[in-house]
Amino acid sequence: MKRLLVSIVIMATSIASIYAQKKLVLYYSETGTTKTVAEELQKQLSADIEVIECVKPYSGNFNETMQRGQREMQSGEWPELKPLKSKLTNYDVIFLGYPIWFGTYANPIATLVKNNDFAGKTIVPFCTFGSGGLNTSADALKKALPKATIKEGYGLRTARVAAAAKEIKRFLVENHFVQGTITPLPAFSAQKPVTDAEKTIFNDACSSYQFPLGTPSTVGSRKTPDGTEYKFTVKSNGFGGGGGESIIYVVVEAGAKPEFTQVVR
Ligand SMILES: Cc1cc2nc3c(=O)[nH]c(=O)nc-3n(C[C@H](O)[C@H](O)[C@H](O)COP(=O)(O)O)c2cc1C
Incomplete structure (x- = not known):
């Protein structure tokens, strides 16, 4: 009993100290x-925020960024950044944000991590x-x-930006960055071969994506406060991954079309 009380006090103290940590949203x-x-993270965290800017900005055109980005990756000549205004030494926790380019963090982050x-x-x-x-x-x-502690992160599909505020609230509360009430999610049920009905859900969520995402073989699911979430194990069609396996999460909320939330390759 005494040990339990001591561990509750230690846990409460460490959570309280997380709330007190100085946080920067850097993206x-x-x-x-x-x-x-x-900006949603900054609002919910009441944190400071700074945008990372390139000396020579990318054009915003997809094909041009692809070409420039690939050239930089191949040559290792990462884009030059404007100096940061924030002093990183003033912060305990940095929420580091970026778009995914070529399967990893966008090129300006490569410069940031090299130079800071x-x-x-x-x-x-x-x-x-x-x-x-x-x-x-x-x-x-x-x-x-290697000398930083990289915590569990948050990822959002471009097509699901409308879900950001609600998902960020859950993410921040679950990870004890802010106080709040959320309904805990149960674990996914065990993986079982997909039924025809589940195949239809998968196809409704994935078939309109610009690249083929593969064929689901097994699935587990769980109830959420807004509907059902599925975790599909998927055999990729060979596109970009040589026929490997991926996990694809799909949500089906009341009155809404199924949507995939992320592919884990
Ligand atoms: C050069 C480039 C490469 C990309 N590569 C990927 C990728 O490998 N995987 C992916 O899921 N999305 C990829 N995307 C899509 C972006 O990650 C996505 O549109 C993102 O939301 C853009 O964020 P931003 O509006 O903050 O720039 C890529 C986009 C660009 C411009």
């Missing part, structure tokens, strides 16, 4: 989606993407910043 955004998420000292900082990655890339970019940050 790059080319076409505005990550900016929307960054993040040792001892807690970093919470957040990103926006066409289909996915939170896990791969967080792994890349862990490699690039």
